[in-house]
Amino acid sequence: MKPVSRPQDEVDIELIVNGEAVRTRSPARRLLVDLLRDELDLTATHIGCEHGICGACTVLIDGQAARSCITLAVTVDGCAVTTLEGLADDPDMKEMQQSFAEHHALQCGFCTPGFLMTLAGVNRCDGATDERIRELISGNLCRCTGYQHIVEAVRAAWDARSERPSPGS
Amino acid sequence: MKPPKFAYVRPASIEEAIGFVGDGDRFAKVIAGGQSLVPMMNFRLARPELLVDLRCVPGLSGARIAGRRIDVGAMTIQRELELADDVHALCPLLRAALVHVGHQPTRNRGTVGGSLVHADPAAELPAVALALDGEMIARGPSGSRTIKAENFYLGPYTSALADDEILVEVRFSMPAGTRTGFIEFARRAGDFALGGVAAALCLDHDVTTIEDARIAAFGVGSTPLRLRAVEDALRGGSLGAPPIEPAARVGAEEISPIASHGVSESYRRRLIAALLRRVLKEMID
Secondary structure, three states, X not given: OOOEEEEEOEEEEEEEEOOEEEEEEEEOOOEHHHHHHHHOOOOOOOOOOOOOXXXXXXXXXXXXXXXXXXXXXHHHOOOEEEOHHHXXXXXXXXXXXXXXXXXXXXXXXXXXXXXXXXXXXXXXXXXXXXXXXXXXXXXXXXXXXXXXXXXXXHHHHHHHHHHOOOOOO | OOOOOOEEEEOOOHHHHHHHHOOOOOOEEEEOOOOOHHHHHHOOOOOOOEEEEOOOOOOOOOEEEEOOEEEEEOOOEHHHHHXXXXXXXXXXXXXXXXXXXXXXXXXXXXXXXXXXXXXXXXXXXXHHHHHOOOEEEEEEOOEEEEEEHHHOEEEOOEEOOOOOOEEEEEEEEOOOOEEEEEEEEOOOOOOOOOEEEEEEEEEOOOOOEEEEEEEEEEOOOOOOXXXXXXXXXXXXXXXXXXXXXXXXXXXXXXXXXXXXXOEOHHHHHHHHHHHHHHHHHHHHO
């Protein structure tokens, strides 16, 4: 990230989105979620509350889960952003999505991408208790499921992942 | 639900940043992690004309341990401080409080300095700064000054920083023999607390007597509060028969809570007494 030496209403930014370089001129006021959805057509990232409460807009910024509705696009200049589209072929993600389907962990599905991205930000899932899972997803709101089925889906996917030998070991 | 128009600058040095914050021509705000500021701008509760992003200012990130003191750069990411094992080994209070700050995805962006300066009366870190005899290092056009945490909070969302000053560091003290404790009550994980306590007890060499106490409450007033009467009740108390009951009782009397979020004044008084009882018992057992 380079300095921007004079105050500007629009800033040239460069970032990596799902592995591809993106260069764009962004209004200072543009939210990251609007850059993703409106300019890059990446509509898996949902806009729910727009003030950082519901978690529907969760993406990974440099590998860490973050809320794209309370992140200005100009502040991720130079960062790598991953949306759910970027993990479409990721085996762990596919397994988690399958587990959500099997455990009825979604009904309307609006919140689901946010849950999946919060979970995608977790590197170590072995030995996670239900309490830990509940704490982790406490920043994502779901109005359909009552959460129990989501906890069960995560539990099942993580148990399966923990039982597999990790690649490289 | 989008921020109004504003200009943006990302200075390369703290001097430049201070120049932009204090130029007086337009209403400027520092943006650190943005996890409190951007929601307020989305709601248009905050309408800065210029945002001064500190991301390219060197030297503002990271925690350093200096003897019994922890110096934390203002731009240190909350989650990084939460995960710092050396900090936790010296002072468990920081991790204990940080896990209650927002949610993991907001802690991945939110900064320590940002939360301290935002001065939300229900926030955890300002109370921690009070309990750990925190010192805020502010930089302005004429250099640095140190503001004691207990003089830093003037009102809701209002700190003692001048318009042309930027918080660059916070220093937490952990004298030998200190035990810390943290507790809060919120309706759901990640919600702002209805009340909470950050506490530090300084014990004597033989671990028999409470020599000093620094007890801070949050969520029960317009700023985080040192509970002086509670501290007086605890000071000199023996660990064999700790004065927990009297401390909890004066704590309930000492605060001046207001009714909000459907929670009455008397509820908050009883809540603080219950939280004091629990956290002190946990620290002394």
